[in-house]
Structures are given as structure tokens and as C-alpha cells.
Amino acid sequence: MTHATIVSQSNNVRLGIGLMILTTLVFALQDGISRHLAGEYNVYMVVMIRYWFFAAFVIAIARRKAGGIRAAARTRQPALQILRGLLLVTEICVMVVGFTVLGLVESHAVFTCYPLLVAALSGPILGERVGWRRWAAIGVGFIGVLIILQPGMAVFDPAAIIPLIAAVMFAVYGLLTRYAARRDSTATSFFWTGTTGAIAVTCVGVWFWEPMIARDWAWMATLCVTGALGHWLLIRCYEVAEASAVQPFAYLQLVFASLLGIAVFGEVVRVNVATGAALIVAAGLFTLWRERQKG
Structure with a gap:
């Protein structure tokens, strides 16, 4: 679920799409394993061990680049980088809790709204202009979220708010990453994400x-x-193709995670979840299309 973007060296859209599909499959498998382990052991311990490996991976990547670890760690905004790292590791813990309480299907159905949250928050946080068409898409997406959550219904489960909290946190993390990119390289942000999160958890x-x-x-x-592997595939994906061309395929993680939840964990897709998720994905795809048209 963490996402570093490297400046494109080429624009091989077909390869980029293939890599994005493979990335979403790998991340869905990761979420399924997290659901199993967090159901048997403490969430903090599971995320901690995962982050140890992630930090080792980040450090190994940094050592192979020019300037090594010292160059990767060099930043003029350490407070911002630390905040990003803390926000992401907390979001991962919250989302894994969501997997154990709600399952993969419903957690991912709600979490899928995070691109809409990015669009909505890009104005107040980054000062970007959000036009009425994107606001309309954001509104449709949140109607989808309400259909999934069913607030006010007798069957409403307050635990359904958990993946929504994770989505808000991940959206803010994404915007802070975009803000940090104004002064720091992707390698620097990636390094701080892994190491700060590992230390904190x-x-x-x-x-x-x-x-x-x-x-x-x-x-x-x-x-x-x-x-x-998922992080490496995502980095490679953004190296070979423009983000706007491959990003729509990121929604396949919802499909793969749902199939895993149904086949392995015996979860059920309720009508309101399927309807709400379809609205969210449609609104998200429209938002991505508008950003591409603007670009």
C-alpha cells in the first residue's frame, strides 16, 4: 500500500499497465496474508516485522544509488519526512485492523475512495484548483461510501469507519509526499518512509x-x-510509463482483494457494497481522466 514515484525515463504504456496489474495482485496477496496473520497475532507485531524487511529493502536500494545512504537521507525538511513516515505506518496498522474486523472486501471497498480524498484535499493542503467537475465526481464517490456504510440503518456497524479513517490518512500521506517532492527526491522520501516507520512501529x-x-x-x-516486491514493481511501473496512463488499473487491487476474500476467507459481497464500490471507482476514474485532460 506505499507509493514512490520516479521520474519517467520512457513511456511504454503497455509494459506500465502490465506492471501495475502485477503490482495490484501482489499488494492484494500482501493484504490477504496480513489479514491471516493479524487474526492470529498482534497487529503491531505483524506490521513491525513487515517494516523491518521494508526498511532493509529501502536501505539496500539507497546504498546502490549514487551517494549511498548519506545522499538518500539528506533532506531540508526532516519534520515533514518524519510526519509522512509516521502517518503511513499508522495507516497500515489501522487498515490491517480493518481487515480483521470487516474483511478484505468491505475494507477495500471503502478504502478505494482515497483518490477522491486526494482530489478534495489538494486544494486546502497544496493550493491546487479543484474544478466543479471534479467536485461533482468527489460527491458521487462519497455517495458510494455512504451506500457502503449505510449510516442510520439498524445494521450499521461503526467498525466500517475504520477503512475510511485509513483512506483519509493515506490521502494526506499522498499529498504530503507530493509536497515533499518539491524539495526532496523520490529516493529521499522513500528512504525516510521506510526507516522512520520501522523505528516508530x-x-x-x-x-x-x-x-x-x-x-x-x-x-x-x-x-x-x-x-x-510490490514496492519495486510500483517504482518500475512509474519508471516506464506516465502515472496518468497506468493509475486507473490500480483499482484492480479492489477486484483481486475481493476475490481473495471470497475464495479464501469465505467473505460475501453484499449488494450495497458492490453498488457503492462501483460508484467510487467510476468517480475515481473520472477524476483521473479530468486530471489527465488538464495536464
Whole structure:
């Protein structure tokens, strides 16, 4: 779920789309494994071990680049970079809790609204202009969220707010990443994301350590590998193609995660969830199209 963008060296759209589809599949598998492990062990411990591997991956990437770790860590806005790292690791913890409480289908259905939140918050946070068409799309998307949450209904589950909180946090993280990019390179932001998050979650997670059986250590190793692989694929995707061309395919993570939730965890897609998710995706695709037209 963390997302670094590298300046495009080419624009091979077909390869970029293939990489984005593979990325969403890997991240969906990661979410499924997280759901399993967090259902058996403490969420903080699971995220902590995952972040140890992520931090090692980030440091390895930094060492291979010109200037090494020192160059990657150099920033003129450390407070902002620390805030980004803390925000992302907290968002991941919240989302994993959502997986265990609501399941993959409903969590992802609500979380899918985060691009609309980015569009809505880009005005007050970044000073970008949001036209009436995008505001209309944002409104449609939030109608979709309300259809999923069903506020005021007797069956309303307050826990459904959990992935919405995660979506807000991830949207703010994305905007802060865009803001940080005005003065720092992608490599720098990526380095601070991994290391800051690892340090922060370790300070909490070590107090919740639990013994893990051998089979689940194998799942944990797979979780770590899928996390690193997903980030690498996403970076590679943005290297070979423009973000506007491949971003619509990121919605496939909702499809893959839902299929996993149904096939492996026995989850059910309710009519209101499917309807709301369809509205959110349609509004998000329209918003991406408008941004591309503007560009």
C-alpha cells in the first residue's frame, strides 16, 4: 500500500499497465496474508516485522544509488519526512485492523475512495484548483461510501469507519509526499518512509511480541517479500510509463482483494457494497481522466 514515484525515463504504456496489474495482485496477496496473520497475532507485531524487511529493502536500494545512504537521507525538511513516515505506518496498522474486523472486501471497498480524498484535499493542503467537475465526481464517490456504510440503518456497524479513517490518512500521506517532492527526491522520501516507520512501529511492537509457529513464520516471510516486491514493481511501473496512463488499473487491487476474500476467507459481497464500490471507482476514474485532460 506505499507509493514512490520516479521520474519517467520512457513511456511504454503497455509494459506500465502490465506492471501495475502485477503490482495490484501482489499488494492484494500482501493484504490477504496480513489479514491471516493479524487474526492470529498482534497487529503491531505483524506490521513491525513487515517494516523491518521494508526498511532493509529501502536501505539496500539507497546504498546502490549514487551517494549511498548519506545522499538518500539528506533532506531540508526532516519534520515533514518524519510526519509522512509516521502517518503511513499508522495507516497500515489501522487498515490491517480493518481487515480483521470487516474483511478484505468491505475494507477495500471503502478504502478505494482515497483518490477522491486526494482530489478534495489538494486544494486546502497544496493550493491546487479543484474544478466543479471534479467536485461533482468527489460527491458521487462519497455517495458510494455512504451506500457502503449505510449510516442510520439498524445494521450499521461503526467498525466500517475504520477503512475510511485509513483512506483519509493515506490521502494526506499522498499529498504530503507530493509536497515533499518539491524539495526532496523520490529516493529521499522513500528512504525516510521506510526507516522512520520501522523505528516508530518497533518502539510499540516490541511490547506486543508473541511466539509464532513455524507455518506462520513462512507466511510472515512471504508477507515481507510481497511488500518489497510490490514496492519495486510500483517504482518500475512509474519508471516506464506516465502515472496518468497506468493509475486507473490500480483499482484492480479492489477486484483481486475481493476475490481473495471470497475464495479464501469465505467473505460475501453484499449488494450495497458492490453498488457503492462501483460508484467510487467510476468517480475515481473520472477524476483521473479530468486530471489527465488538464495536464
